[in-house]
Amino acid sequence: MKEQLDYVAGGGLLDRRLFLQRSLVFSVATVLAPEVLAAERDDIQQWQLKPGDPLSNYGKPSPFEQKTIRWTMGNAMAPGNGVSWTPLHDLEGIITPSGLHFERHHNGVPQIDPDKYQLLIHGLVGKPLLFEMADLLRYPMQSIICFVECGGNSNAGWHSQPIQTQVGYFHGMASCSEWTGVPLRLLLNEAKLKGRAKWLIAEGADASAMNISIPIEKALDDCVLVLYQNGERIRPENGYPLRLLVPGWEGVVNVKWLRRLHVSNRPGMTRNETAKYTELMPSGKARQFTFIMDAKSIITQPTFGHKLAKPGLYQITGLAWSGRGKITKVDVSADGGKSWAEAELQQPVLSKCFTRFRIPWHWQGDNIVLKSRATDETGYIQPERAVLVSERGEHGYFHYNAIVSWAVSSEGRISHVYA
Amino acid sequence: MFTLKLFLIIWVSFAIAADAEQPGPNLGKLASDDLVKRWNRDIFPDGEGLPEGYGNAMQGKSVYVQYCQSCHGQEGSGGSADELAGARHGLTDNPPDKTIGTYWPYATTVFDFTRRAMPLNAPGSLSDSQVYAVTAYLLYLNGIIKEKEEMNAKTLPLVNMPNRQGFTREKM
Numbered sequence: 051m052k053e054q055l056d057y058v059a060g061g062g063l064l065d066r067r068l069f070l071q072r073s074l075v076f077s078v079a080t081v082l083a084p085e086v087l088a089a090e091r092d093d094i095q096q097w098q099l100k101p102g103d104p105l106s107n108y109g110k111p112s113p114f115e116q117k118t119i120r121w122t123m124g125n126a127m128a129p130g131n132g133v134s135w136t137p138l139h140d141l142e143g144i145i146t147p148s149g150l151h152f153e154r155h156h157n158g159v160p161q162i163d164p165d166k167y168q169l170l171i172h173g174l175v176g177k178p179l180l181f182e183m184a185d186l187l188r189y190p191m192q193s194i195i196c197f198v199e200c201g202g203n204s205n206a207g208w209h210s211q212p213i214q215t216q217v218g219y220f221h222g223m224a225s226c227s228e229w230t231g232v233p234l235r236l237l238l239n240e241a242k243l244k245g246r247a248k249w250l251i252a253e254g255a256d257a258s259a260m261n262i263s264i265p266i267e268k269a270l271d272d273c274v275l276v277l278y279q280n281g282e283r284i285r286p287e288n289g290y291p292l293r294l295l296v297p298g299w300e301g302v303v304n305v306k307w308l309r310r311l312h313v314s315n316r317p318g319m320t321r322n323e324t325a326k327y328t329e330l331m332p333s334g335k336a337r338q339f340t341f342i343m344d345a346k347s348i349i350t351q352p353t354f355g356h357k358l359a360k361p362g363l364y365q366i367t368g369l370a371w372s373g374r375g376k377i378t379k380v381d382v383s384a385d386g387g388k389s390w391a392e393a394e395l396q397q398p399v400l401s402k403c404f405t406r407f408r409i410p411w412h413w414q415g416d417n418i419v420l421k422s423r424a425t426d427e428t429g430y431i432q433p434e435r436a437v438l439v440s441e442r443g444e445h446g447y448f449h450y451n452a453i454v455s456w457a458v459s460s461e462g463r464i465s466h467v468y469a
Numbered sequence: 470m471f472t473l474k475l476f477l478i479i480w481v482s483f484a485i486a487a488d489a490e491q492p493g494p495n496l497g498k499l500a501s502d503d504l505v506k507r508w509n510r511d512i513f514p515d516g517e518g519l520p521e522g523y524g525n526a527m528q529g530k531s532v533y534v535q536y537c538q539s540c541h542g543q544e545g546s547g548g549s550a551d552e553l554a555g556a557r558h559g560l561t562d563n564p565p566d567k568t569i570g571t572y573w574p575y576a577t578t579v580f581d582f583t584r585r586a587m588p589l590n591a592p593g594s595l596s597d598s599q600v601y602a603v604t605a606y607l608l609y610l611n612g613i614i615k616e617k618e619e620m621n622a623k624t625l626p627l628v629n630m631p632n633r634q635g636f637t638r639e640k641m
Contacts, residue, residue: 127540127549128589157589171497172505179497180504189493236493251511257592259585261511312511319514319575321582328636330567334560338636445565 055412059391061384061420062412066394069365069410120150121219130158130257133200135222138350138369144396144404145195146225148280153287154200154223156258160307164291169275173251173313176242183291186277189232194274194297196402197371199224199343201300201327207435207450212466216355220466221348221454224371226404227288229295230278235270238313246315252294255309263317264296264303268341272297275308298373298402299341300448302327329446337446343373345432346451347380347407347424358462361415366393367408372426376400379425380407386419386455386469387434393422401427413458419469420456435468512581516626519580523621524602526609532599533606536588545569545610554610560635570611574636576628580604580620601625 058065111118118140124132134153136146153159164183172178203223206213213220238250243266250269254260264273274295276284284290289306296303302322317323317339328336347370352358366384370377376399381390396406407422424432433441435452455469512518524532533541542548545568546555556566565571569579584600586592595603605620608628618624 125549131589157586157592170500170505170508172500172509177497178500178505180500181497185496188496232493237497240493240495240497253511257586257589259510259592261581261585310508312509314511314513316513318511318581319578321578321586324575324578324636325567325569325573325582330560330565330572332561334565334635336560336572336636339638445563 057412059382059384059389061389061416061418062414063366063382063384063389063391064410064412066392066409069394069408118150120153121222122153128157130155133223135219136225137216137218138222138224138348139217139353139355141218141350142367142406144226144369144406145280146227146404148227148282148285148288151198151225151227151279151285151288152200152223154202154301155287156256156260158257159287160256161286162255162291162307167255167291169292169308170310171237171241171313172310174244174247174315175238175313176244177240179237179241181237186232186275186292189236191230191232191277192274193228193230193278194272194295194402195226195228195400196295196297197224197226197343197404198295198301198304199346199371199373201302201340201343201448203301204346204450205447207452207454208439208444208447210444212468214354214466217348217350217353221346223301224346224404226371227279228281229274229276229284230281231274231276231292231295234273234275234294237275238270238311241313243313247313249314249317251312251314251318251320252303252305252308253310253312254289254305255307260302260305260322261318261320262303262305262322263314263320264299264341265339266313268296268299296341298343298375300327300343303341327448329442329448331446332443340449343371344449344451345372345374345377345424345426345430346370347377347422347432348454349382349420349422349456352420352458352464353456354464354466356464358413358458358464360462361413364411364413365408366411366420366422367406368422370405370407370422370424371403372424372428372430373402374430375402375427377405377424378427380405381423381425382407382409382411383421383423384411384418387421387453390423413462415460417460418458419467420458421453421469423453510581510585512577512584514575514577514626516577516622519577519622519625520597521622522597522601523619524598524600524605525619526602526606526614526616528598529602529604529606529609532595532603536591536595537603540589545607553607556611560632568611569607570613570631572632572635574630574633576604576608576613576620576625576630579607580625 120134122134200223349368393407393409438452540550545553
């Protein structure tokens with residue numbers, strides 16, 4: 051097999067268009083197909099011998115997929131204070147099922163009655179306005195397919211030793227949905243911003259009354275008051291009945307259960323923009339208001355927890371995204387970064403959205419290191435870990451976006467390495 | 470006349486730009502001053518928004534022991550929740566020690582966060598004077614104010630936090 055394949059980089063990486071050419075995949079399939087099909091054709095299976103389950107009001111995943119769940123990490127003293135992770139290693143495509151969207155709650159998920167919901171806009175406005183849910187549902191809406199990523203996602207990458215866990219439990223505080231709702235600027239324009247308006251302090255209706263400050267330029271640009279997630283009304287753990295979506299910016303500013311927007315000439319210097327979500331640098335100074343999530347990519351298969359049965363043809367696949375716009379390129383290396391090959395990007399590639407990449411790979415049974423590296427439309431290139439750490443030190447906690455390396459052993463076992 | 474024409478042209482082009490997006494149906498009701506005042510709990514570093522009430526560290530200690538200590542530990546450290554006081558080393562050490570005393574840039578933030586979010590099992594249950602008192606206790610534990618120094622709407626914004634200059638703003 052080795053002689054027939056066109057290698058495009060070291061470690062067995064193949065041209066990204068190879069799977070699309072079909073011939074290779076199909077030749078493998080024709081060898082296997084007759085036996086498999088013959089066995090199934092002769093044997094009527096048990097689920098064909100009685101009627102299946104009745105119709106249902108709301109579908110659920112197959113009982114055989116019960117392992118595809120969020121991994122929750124709550125505070126023992128306060129179960130609603132913590133995070134749950136999207137199992138990125140079990141998912142394909144770019145849309146995160148709503149029930150698997152990551153969670154970060156500061157004090158639990160409130161169950162808000164939409165009939166008792168009100169949104170207040172006040173402060174430096176000509177007209178302070180109060181909206182009922184029925185009002186908001188009548189506004190012109192727009193949809194945006196984009197990721198939401200916690201500023202603390204991937205923070206195990208700062209550890210001095212590489213964490214050994216499945217990729218979703220390392221990078222899964224990022225998820226991607228279709229969000230639909232009312233452009234925030236529509237309501238801000240109706241409230242008539244005053245000239246001194248520079249910041250917007252958003253507050254949630256949860257038990258921590260989470261509050262955070264957002265520059266007014268962003269609020270007037272592409273922020274959305276989200277009512278629907280993936281076509282249905284937004285889930286309680288994502289902010290029902292209404293969350294603020296701030297595309298491309300760290301999750302904490304995407305305030306859930308949004309109740310109040312205070313237009314101001316300065317930030318509130320709230321806990322989550324001072325004590326938290328600021329990044330301590332080696333100098334002892336901390337970076338503040340680092341809102342934008344820079345480009346990141348991760349291989350989701352094969353990674354830690356997968357085992358390669360034997361040498362042969364595999365597909366490397368993963369996700370890339372950037373808070374600054376579209377992903378333009380994902381390069382993959384199978385020789386620890388000595389050589390790189392460009393992966394195929396699944397279309398459509400959208401701004402501030404998960405982008406699925408894939409590349410065929412012929413693993414020849416060697417010890418190798420896999421890496422992926424994203425480039426976005428601003429020209430920003432995802433940095434190597436050593437570069438990020440040399441710039442930021444190891445105690446920034448937030449905004450870790452370095453290249454991730456996976457060592458494949460000759461036995462086909464995969465571990466996370468710093469390489 | 471010419472000026473008027475020019476004005477009209479400019480006015481029309483502004484109107485077109487504004488109309489490029491479908492306008493909203495203007496369904497918001499005017500919120501009364503009273504409602505805004507009741508809902509607005511934001512507190513700014515200069516003290517805007519701080520309520521009436523007062524307290525010192527001696528009074529705050531009993532609030533802390535009753536409502537905070539089970540998670541945050543005795544005298545603000547050693548608990549399951551964030552360390553609030555008692556830093557043993559600084560921000561450039563490995564690992565750095567981030568407490569209210571070493572890291573938080575504004576004393577008003579302690580009041581704001583405590584009043585809106587704490588204690589976790591009964592947020593919003595402390596009176597404003599209890600929040601002033603426990604804020605004073607935390608500032609006292611961090612060696613920032615004296616034990617009998619009263620915290621109120623006037624004194625709290627004047628507290629000089631050690632890490633006030635510790636932050637750099639990102640260019641966006």
